[in-house]
Amino acid sequence: xxxxxxxxxxxxxxxxxxxxxxxxxxxxxxxxxxxxxxxxxxxxxxxxxxxxxxxxxxxxxxxxxxxxxxxxxxxxxxxxxxxxxxxxxxxxxxxxxxxxxxxxxxxxxxxxxxxxxxxxxxxxxxxxxxxxxxxxxxxxxxxxxxxxxxxxxxxxxxxxxxxxxxxxxxxxxxxxxxxxxxxxxxxxxxxxxxxxxxxxxxxxxxxxxxxxxxxxxxxxxxxxxxxxxxxxxxxxxxxxxxxxxxxxxxxxxxxxxxxxxxxxxxxxxxxxxxxxxxxxxxxxxxxxxxxxxxxxxxxxxxxxxxxxxxxxxxxxxxxxxxxxxxxxxxxxxxx
Numbered sequence: 001x002x003x004x005x006x007x008x009x010x011x012x013x014x015x016x017x018x019x020x021x022x023x024x025x026x027x028x029x030x031x032x033x034x035x036x037x038x039x040x041x042x043x044x045x046x047x048x049x050x051x052x053x054x055x056x057x058x059x060x061x062x063x064x065x066x067x068x069x070x071x072x073x074x075x076x077x078x079x080x081x082x083x084x085x086x087x088x089x090x091x092x093x094x095x096x097x098x099x100x101x102x103x104x105x106x107x108x109x110x111x112x113x114x115x116x117x118x119x120x121x122x123x124x125x126x127x128x129x130x131x132x133x134x135x136x137x138x139x140x141x142x143x144x145x146x147x148x149x150x151x152x153x154x155x156x157x158x159x160x161x162x163x164x165x166x167x168x169x170x171x172x173x174x175x176x177x178x179x180x181x182x183x184x185x186x187x188x189x190x191x192x193x194x195x196x197x198x199x200x201x202x203x204x205x206x207x208x209x210x211x212x213x214x215x216x217x218x219x220x221x222x223x224x225x226x227x228x229x230x231x232x233x234x235x236x237x238x239x240x241x242x243x244x245x246x247x248x249x250x251x252x253x254x255x256x257x258x259x260x261x262x263x264x265x266x267x268x269x270x271x272x273x274x275x276x277x278x279x280x281x282x283x284x285x286x287x288x289x290x291x292x293x294x295x296x297x298x299x300x301x302x303x304x305x306x307x308x309x310x311x312x313x314x315x316x317x318x319x320x321x322x323x324x325x326x327x328x329x330x331x332x333x334x335x
Contacts, residue, residue: 037184041225056247060288081305082100085240091126098117101131113135119139139170145171146240156194179218205235206235210249223253227256236306239275250272279314281310312332
């Protein structure tokens with residue numbers, strides 16, 4: 001495989017089928033040393049910020065008709081990682097969240113379950129019990145979330161605790177300080193180590209905290225770095241900083257996973273997280289997925305929303321579409 005950057009919209013260059021849980025084949029020369037990795041990442045095409053933001057805004061104006069809207073609302077519900085990541089989380093709150101994930105709308109059995117419940121590692125056993133037998137996954141943040149400021153040994157212990165407790169998915173944070181300092185191999189090796197700690201039991205989502213990466217070029221580099229190291233998903237944010245998921249940064253990451261699959265045959269998911277609160281916003285993101293990566297990503301195995309309040313608005317809009325009126329303030333639970 002070439003070590004030069006792929007064309008943004010070019011055809012596949014002899015795709016190689018790589019493992020779902022592990023670094024993709026064909027890029028071993030790129031990750032052989034810090035210098036080759038740096039050369040590859042800095043050789044990626046520069047991002048036209050004006051063009052990127054204009055395209056994201058343009059796609060956000062697409063009109064969705066009634067039948068398509070009903071489908072989109074249900075699809076969005078099924079893609080939600082219902083999340084609680086607070087110091088005040090209690091077993092009771094996690095059990096209630098798990099029950100809501102399994103049956104988001106108790107008055108309407110046609111409402112799909114959410115994709116997952118996302119909690120801290122110590123709450124994984126409680127969450128597993130709450131969603132048992134439902135198909136809803138349990139995701140756990142790890143690696144000293146949200147700052148990621150800990151030794152690798154501590155980060156791996158965090159991951160192993162979550163996996164041993166039964167986590168189906170692990171959401172790790174990269175060391176942004178190391179990335180911004182240009183220590184790309186350090187970040188790569190940490191992701192690879194976490195991937196190994198997850199084993200075959202858990203899928204790995206790699207969080208970049210895009211609001212701290214400063215530039216679109218850095219987001220593109222982080223996306224490729226995460227995928228080269230074996231990420232199953234790349235994720236925008238922790239939801240704990242001022243700037244989280246935006247249409248533009250999500251569009252950029254969708255372009256990256258599209259191009260990565262064209263080069264390697266390996267499909268990687270995308271998870272925008274933080275700041276997506278309304279059904280209208282969620283549908284805009286689904287349009288981005290369809291128009292950028294394609295229909296293969298329109299499934300909760302490959303696209304997720306990291307959210308807490310979003311689900312309530314999706315349920316309200318479903319009810320409005322079905323009955324023609326909005327329900328009262330107690331129609332959905334306040335998490």
